[in-house]
Amino acid sequence: MKNYNENEALFADWAGDARNASPDGEFVRDTNYIEDRIVASVSERTRQDPDRADSAELWPVAAGKYRLIAARACPWAHRTLIVRRLMGLENVISLGLAHPIHDVRSWNFQLDEGGLDPVLQIPRLQEAYFNRFPNYPRGITVPAIVDIETKQVVTNDYASITLDFNSEWKQFHREGAPDLYPEELREEIDAVNKRVFTEVNNGVYRCGFAGTQEAYGKAYDRLFTALDWLEERLSTRRYLVGDHITEADVRLFPTLVRFDACYFSHFKCNRNMIKDMPNLWGYLRDLFQTPGFGDTTDLDQVKAHYYGTHTEINPTRVIPKGPRMADLLTPHDRDRLPGQPFAPGSTAPGPVPESEQPPAVH
Structure with a gap:
């Protein structure tokens, strides 16, 4: 297991630990993002509402214009890695990967030579935010899409990014790219996504960053109520919505794959592991x-991020060696249920580009 804590430069500018709990102890996530979109229907940058100076902007779809900045550690960013790969956009939207450990000044590029993103030539993602918004008041988050020419952030709205990769970038999709957000399933996908986000994706954080015993207890109960609902839902269907992989599965997977390695212990979500829930497992x-999915996952970086960054929870920064994640490669028996990964006419993506391959699961 690589020691991601060994680079002392990561902690040279440490400015204190994040404090995520509200005064009553409940974790509160800032869900205000840069709402700009990259769409196929405009040829140049324009405002959605030209009469409002503060309205979100539309940017044109264009090959080679944008760089996706992600972190393999982050579940919200992981979704964009999955959809970018499923759509075959690797040669259209370049990828920059942040180091799994960061301080309050944001994600950095200590994984790259000289500590600089090789395309943007910046040491921290915050520079792309400040290039566009000099007084940007919110968190510097991944995923973020950056305009390469200006080195300015375009959007960090993770939900829109994956939907737009699916729907707005079609002219650059690989042959056989699936439709993860089919029109006839959107209402059901949206309903499932809303509950999964509120109770599971964000629910583990409500447990982990709860500031009081009462807040933690409520968060814990809500999380496992939702996981029990998912366990029941998946008893008769292979995927969350319909007969094939959709956006709903993309949004749940990054939380599930981190659960046993991080959320169970680090975030005190310890009623049971996912391994103990047969259908979810x-x-x-x-x-x-x-x-x-698996070929965009790096569980060493996941563990390094959670155990090495959240020092208010794990002040020693010691990163656990387990659990044994090779069990993810054991037979799953889900093909006994109706459905298949991709609809007829759609295919799995080809091999991962050599420069983007994560380490093997162990």
């Missing part, structure tokens, strides 16, 4: 073994 293995 089979579903997780099924997705992990599907191209686009």
Whole structure:
């Protein structure tokens, strides 16, 4: 296991630990993002509402114009890595990967030579935010899409990024790219996504960053109520919505694959592991073994991020060696249920580009 804590430069500018709990102890996530979109229907940068100076802007789809800045550690960014790969956009939208450990000044590029992103030539993602918004008041988050020419952030709205990769970048999709957000399933996908985000994706954080025993207890109960609902839902269907992988599965997978390695212990989500829930465990293995999911996952970086960054929870920064994640490669038996990963006419993506391959699961 690589020691991601060994670079002392990561901690030279440490400015204190994040404090995420509200006064009553409940974790509160800032969900205000840069709402700009990259769309196929405009040829140049324009405002959605030209009469409002503060309205979000539309940017044109264009090959080679943008760089996706992600972190393999971050579940919100992981979704963009999955969809970018499923759509075959690797040669259209370049990828920069941040170091899994960061301080309050943002994600950095200490994984790259000289500590600089090789395309943007900046040491920290915050510079791209400040290039566009000199007094940007919110968190510097991944995923973020950056305009390469100006080195300015375009958007960090993770939900829109994956939907737009699916719907707005079609002219650059690989042959056989799936439709993850089919029109006839959107209402159901949106409903499932809303509950999964509120109770599971964000629910583990509500447990981990709760500031009082009462807040933690409520968060814990809500999380496992939702996981029990998912366990039941997946007892009769292979995927969350419909007969094939959709945006709903993309949004749940990054939380599930981090659960046993991080959330169970680090965030005190310890009623049981995902391994103890037969349907969710089979579903997780099924997705992990599907191209686009496991091959965009780096569990060493995931653990380094959570145990090495959240020092208010883990002040020693010691990163656990376990659990044994090779179990994700064991047979899943989910093909006994109706459905298949991709709809007829759609195919799995090809091999991962050599420069983007994560380490093997161990």
